[in-house]
Amino acid sequence: MRRNLLMLDLDGTVRRPIEGEWCKGENQQLFPGVRQVIDYWKRRGWVVVGVTNQGGVHYGNKSYKECVMEQRITARCAGLKYVYFCPNLGEYCNRISPVLWQRNIDMYARPAFTYRKPGEGMLIEAITWFADEYYSASPYAAQAMLSANIFKCIMVGDRPEDKEAANRIKGCGFIDAALWRNGWTIPLEGLA
Numbered sequence: 431m432r433r434n435l436l437m438l439d440l441d442g443t444v445r446r447p448i449e450g451e452w453c454k455g456e457n458q459q460l461f462p463g464v465r466q467v468i469d470y471w472k473r474r475g476w477v478v479v480g481v482t483n484q485g486g487v488h489y490g491n492k493s494y495k496e497c498v499m500e501q502r503i504t505a506r507c508a509g510l511k512y513v514y515f516c517p518n519l520g521e522y523c524n525r526i527s528p529v530l531w532q533r534n535i536d537m538y539a540r541p542a543f544t545y546r547k548p549g550e551g552m553l554i555e556a557i558t559w560f561a562d563e564y565y566s567a568s569p570y571a572a573q574a575m576l577s578a579n580i581f582k583c584i585m586v587g588d589r590p591e592d593k594e595a596a597n598r599i600k601g602c603g604f605i606d607a608a609l610w611r612n613g614w615t616i617p618l619e620g621l622a
Protein backbone atom coordinates (compact mmCIF):
# COMPACT_ATOMS: atom_id res chain seq x y z
CA MET A 431 0.00 0.00 0.00
CA ARG A 432 1.25 3.46 -0.84
CA ARG A 433 1.88 5.41 2.35
CA ASN A 434 1.00 9.07 2.76
CA LEU A 435 1.27 11.53 5.64
CA LEU A 436 -1.64 13.21 7.44
CA MET A 437 -0.66 15.96 9.89
CA LEU A 438 -3.30 17.06 12.37
CA ASP A 439 -3.45 20.22 14.41
CA LEU A 440 -4.77 19.13 17.82
CA ASP A 441 -6.61 21.91 19.71
CA GLY A 442 -9.89 22.68 17.97
CA THR A 443 -9.21 19.97 15.40
CA VAL A 444 -8.83 16.68 17.28
CA ARG A 445 -9.51 17.63 20.93
CA ARG A 446 -11.25 20.21 23.06
CA PRO A 447 -11.16 21.02 26.79
CA ILE A 448 -13.69 19.36 29.11
CA GLU A 449 -13.77 22.52 31.24
CA GLY A 450 -12.69 26.07 30.49
CA GLU A 451 -11.01 27.39 27.42
CA TRP A 452 -7.76 25.41 27.18
CA CYS A 453 -6.68 21.78 27.14
CA LYS A 454 -4.17 20.99 29.87
CA GLY A 455 -3.04 17.58 31.08
CA GLU A 456 -6.14 15.43 31.46
CA ASN A 457 -8.56 18.29 30.81
CA GLN A 458 -9.30 17.24 27.25
CA GLN A 459 -11.62 15.10 25.15
CA LEU A 460 -11.64 14.07 21.52
CA PHE A 461 -14.30 15.59 19.28
CA PRO A 462 -17.07 13.03 18.72
CA GLY A 463 -16.25 10.69 15.86
CA VAL A 464 -12.70 11.95 15.37
CA ARG A 465 -11.11 8.59 16.23
CA GLN A 466 -13.25 6.93 13.56
CA VAL A 467 -12.18 9.50 10.98
CA ILE A 468 -8.50 8.97 11.88
CA ASP A 469 -8.91 5.19 11.64
CA TYR A 470 -10.56 5.61 8.24
CA TRP A 471 -7.52 7.48 6.89
CA LYS A 472 -5.13 4.99 8.49
CA ARG A 473 -6.89 2.06 6.82
CA ARG A 474 -6.26 3.78 3.50
CA GLY A 475 -2.52 3.96 4.11
CA TRP A 476 -2.16 7.34 5.75
CA VAL A 477 0.30 7.70 8.62
CA VAL A 478 -1.18 10.16 11.12
CA VAL A 479 0.76 12.54 13.39
CA GLY A 480 -0.19 15.53 15.55
CA VAL A 481 1.41 18.97 15.14
CA THR A 482 0.58 21.41 17.95
CA ASN A 483 1.69 24.84 19.15
CA GLN A 484 2.11 24.77 22.91
CA GLY A 485 2.91 28.40 23.61
CA GLY A 486 1.00 27.96 26.88
CA VAL A 487 4.18 26.45 28.32
CA HIS A 488 6.15 29.56 27.36
CA TYR A 489 3.48 31.85 28.79
CA GLY A 490 3.21 29.89 32.04
CA ASN A 491 -0.36 28.61 31.55
CA LYS A 492 0.80 25.01 31.89
CA SER A 493 4.00 23.26 32.93
CA TYR A 494 6.16 21.38 30.44
CA LYS A 495 5.30 18.17 32.30
CA GLU A 496 1.55 18.84 31.97
CA CYS A 497 2.09 19.57 28.29
CA VAL A 498 3.89 16.26 27.72
CA MET A 499 1.15 14.34 29.56
CA GLU A 500 -1.49 16.13 27.49
CA GLN A 501 0.17 15.17 24.18
CA ARG A 502 0.71 11.58 25.29
CA ILE A 503 -2.95 11.18 26.27
CA THR A 504 -4.12 12.61 22.95
CA ALA A 505 -1.69 10.47 20.98
CA ARG A 506 -2.92 7.34 22.73
CA CYS A 507 -6.64 8.13 22.55
CA ALA A 508 -6.56 9.32 18.95
CA GLY A 509 -4.17 6.63 17.70
CA LEU A 510 -1.46 9.04 16.52
CA LYS A 511 1.97 7.77 15.55
CA TYR A 512 3.72 10.80 17.06
CA VAL A 513 2.91 14.24 18.36
CA TYR A 514 5.20 17.13 17.46
CA PHE A 515 4.78 20.07 19.84
CA CYS A 516 6.40 23.47 20.13
CA PRO A 517 6.50 24.60 23.79
CA ASN A 518 8.10 27.97 22.98
CA LEU A 519 7.88 30.74 20.39
CA GLY A 520 9.56 28.71 17.67
CA GLU A 521 13.17 27.90 18.57
CA TYR A 522 12.72 24.14 18.85
CA CYS A 523 10.11 21.42 18.98
CA ASN A 524 9.79 18.08 20.70
CA ARG A 525 8.25 14.81 19.59
CA ILE A 526 6.61 12.19 21.76
CA SER A 527 5.33 8.73 21.02
CA PRO A 528 2.19 7.22 22.59
CA VAL A 529 4.04 3.95 23.12
CA LEU A 530 4.28 3.32 26.86
CA TRP A 531 7.79 1.95 26.91
CA GLN A 532 9.13 4.73 24.72
CA ARG A 533 9.65 7.38 27.37
CA ASN A 534 12.18 9.43 25.51
CA ILE A 535 11.30 12.79 24.04
CA ASP A 536 12.94 13.70 20.77
CA MET A 537 14.24 17.21 20.19
CA TYR A 538 14.48 19.14 16.91
CA ALA A 539 16.26 22.47 16.70
CA ARG A 540 17.49 23.46 13.27
CA PRO A 541 18.44 27.15 13.37
CA ALA A 542 16.93 27.86 9.94
CA PHE A 543 13.47 26.70 11.07
CA THR A 544 10.65 28.37 12.93
CA TYR A 545 8.80 25.61 14.72
CA ARG A 546 5.78 27.50 15.97
CA LYS A 547 3.01 27.58 13.36
CA PRO A 548 2.59 29.45 11.03
CA GLY A 549 6.27 28.49 10.80
CA GLU A 550 6.60 25.23 8.91
CA GLY A 551 9.35 23.68 11.07
CA MET A 552 7.26 20.98 12.76
CA LEU A 553 5.68 19.98 9.46
CA ILE A 554 9.09 19.72 7.79
CA GLU A 555 10.40 17.53 10.61
CA ALA A 556 7.37 15.24 10.30
CA ILE A 557 7.78 15.02 6.50
CA THR A 558 11.51 14.33 6.86
CA TRP A 559 10.88 11.52 9.37
CA PHE A 560 8.08 10.06 7.22
CA ALA A 561 10.12 10.03 4.00
CA ASP A 562 13.00 8.32 5.79
CA GLU A 563 10.77 5.77 7.54
CA TYR A 564 8.61 4.74 4.58
CA TYR A 565 10.69 5.67 1.51
CA SER A 566 14.26 5.45 2.88
CA ALA A 567 14.79 9.02 1.74
CA SER A 568 17.67 11.16 2.93
CA PRO A 569 16.68 14.35 4.80
CA TYR A 570 17.69 16.32 1.71
CA ALA A 571 15.34 14.39 -0.58
CA ALA A 572 12.16 14.44 1.52
CA GLN A 573 10.66 17.71 0.29
CA ALA A 574 11.67 17.06 -3.31
CA MET A 575 9.86 13.71 -3.15
CA LEU A 576 6.76 15.44 -1.82
CA SER A 577 6.74 18.09 -4.51
CA ALA A 578 7.31 15.32 -7.09
CA ASN A 579 4.15 13.63 -5.76
CA ILE A 580 5.95 10.41 -4.78
CA PHE A 581 3.89 10.56 -1.60
CA LYS A 582 1.13 12.89 -0.44
CA CYS A 583 1.02 15.09 2.58
CA ILE A 584 -1.99 16.93 4.01
CA MET A 585 -2.32 19.26 6.99
CA VAL A 586 -5.66 19.56 8.81
CA GLY A 587 -6.35 22.52 11.06
CA ASP A 588 -8.89 25.01 12.36
CA ARG A 589 -6.86 28.22 12.19
CA PRO A 590 -5.16 30.40 9.57
CA GLU A 591 -1.69 29.56 10.92
CA ASP A 592 -2.27 25.88 10.15
CA LYS A 593 -3.10 26.69 6.55
CA GLU A 594 -0.21 29.14 6.28
CA ALA A 595 2.27 26.54 7.56
CA ALA A 596 0.98 24.02 5.00
CA ASN A 597 1.12 26.60 2.20
CA ARG A 598 4.81 27.22 2.89
CA ILE A 599 5.61 23.65 1.81
CA LYS A 600 5.41 22.82 -1.89
CA GLY A 601 3.05 19.94 -2.50
CA CYS A 602 1.47 19.98 0.98
CA GLY A 603 -2.32 20.11 0.99
CA PHE A 604 -4.69 21.58 3.56
CA ILE A 605 -8.16 20.61 4.79
CA ASP A 606 -10.31 22.64 7.16
CA ALA A 607 -10.80 20.83 10.49
CA ALA A 608 -14.61 20.90 10.57
CA LEU A 609 -14.87 19.60 7.00
CA TRP A 610 -12.36 16.86 7.75
CA ARG A 611 -14.16 15.74 10.94
CA ASN A 612 -17.48 15.62 9.13
CA GLY A 613 -16.04 13.35 6.50
CA TRP A 614 -16.85 15.77 3.69
CA THR A 615 -13.58 14.89 1.99
CA ILE A 616 -14.56 11.22 1.80
CA PRO A 617 -14.18 9.38 -0.54
CA LEU A 618 -10.47 9.96 -0.60
CA GLU A 619 -9.69 7.70 -3.50
CA GLY A 620 -8.99 10.73 -5.68
CA LEU A 621 -6.30 11.80 -3.23
CA ALA A 622 -4.77 8.42 -2.47
Ligand SMILES: [Mg+2]
Pocket residue numbers: 439440441442443587588589
Ligand atom coordinates in the same frame (compact mmCIF):
# COMPACT_ATOMS: atom_id res chain seq x y z
MG1 LIG B 1 -6.17 24.52 16.49
